[in-house]
Amino acid sequence: ISEDIKMILASSKHISTVIVEIKHGNKDILSRLTTIESHLSDSDGRLAAAEAQITSLTSTVAVLHERLNDQENRACRNNLRILGFTEGVEQGNPTCFWEKTLPALLKQPEGTVLSIEWAHRSLAPRPAPGQRPRPFIIKLLRFSIKKLLLKSAQDLGSLEWERHKILFFPDLSKALQDRRRLLLPEKNIKYGLFYPAILKITWKGETSSFTTAEEAEKFVSALSHSCRGGGEEP
Structure with a gap:
């Protein structure tokens, strides 16, 4: 019996040692996870800052491109x-x-x-x-x-x-030619193109100005609906 007790005590001691080692291992893993989370948080912050900077730079480049195109056309x-x-x-x-x-x-x-x-x-x-x-x-x-x-x-x-x-x-620069081409209306309505890329549409004595194709399309679409309702064709 004494031998059995000794074996049990030895096994318990070994188990205790293993448990301590596991605890140390878990502590080390937890420390590493904390470090990784900290690094991930820093990376997320840097990524967000980089994305914000890219957005800002993209906007700046677009503005500079517009100014450069404007200067090119003014020079010409x-x-x-x-x-x-x-x-x-x-x-x-x-x-x-x-x-x-x-x-x-x-x-x-x-x-x-x-x-x-x-x-x-x-x-x-x-x-x-x-x-x-x-x-x-x-x-x-x-x-x-x-x-x-x-x-x-x-x-x-x-x-x-x-x-x-x-x-x-x-x-005119190619960029300006492309913008003007986009503004050309498909309807048989009196129009004019002015520097740098402004479309003016005159309908029933009233003149409207547009700087984008989307604005002109909305106007022409609304005009078409109103003309159909009134029995006219633009």
């Missing part, structure tokens, strides 16, 4: 983009060529001073024979002359030079 405010002239027609001196050609092409009064600052082809590789020629970019010193030339081209309608159709456009 006096520019004309002219399409249709064959390659090499300027014979190495585009400014001189346009000083002579523009007044005659647009039927300007004799002695009209254009004050061209510079003129060149668009910065693209020279096209192969038979391909569409690159447009000309012309910078005028005065905005009033640019408006005069655009209006003259519009009033004359179809323009030709040596059996080539000639087109005149304001020189």
Whole structure:
């Protein structure tokens, strides 16, 4: 019996030792879990701060992009983009060529001073024979002359030079062209596009202005419903 008691006591002592070791192990695990939770909490805080910073930077980049696009278009405010002239027609001196050609092409009064600052082809590789020629970019010193030339081209309608159709456009950035394209209405309603990208719709003598395609769509949709109700077609 004494031997059995000794064995039981020895086993109990061993079990107690194992329990103590388990407790120490659990304590170590708990400490590690606490450390991990602390690190996770710190990581969540840093992630939230990073996301907030990314949102702020994205907003800043969008604002800067808008300002850059605005500055680009303001820098091109006096520019004309002219399409249709064959390659090499300027014979190495585009400014001189346009000083002579523009007044005659647009039927300007004799002695009209254009004050061209510079003129060149668009910065693209020279096209192969038979391909569409690159447009000309012309910078005028005065905005009033640019408006005069655009209006003259519009009033004359179809323009030709040596059996080539000639087109005149304001020189706008691609981003602004895309915005204007989005604002073009599908309905047969009088409209106008103004710098930088404002759509004005006139209906029954009242003019409304829109800066986004969504606003214009809502207006046209509401107008369509009201016209159907009144038996009119916009």
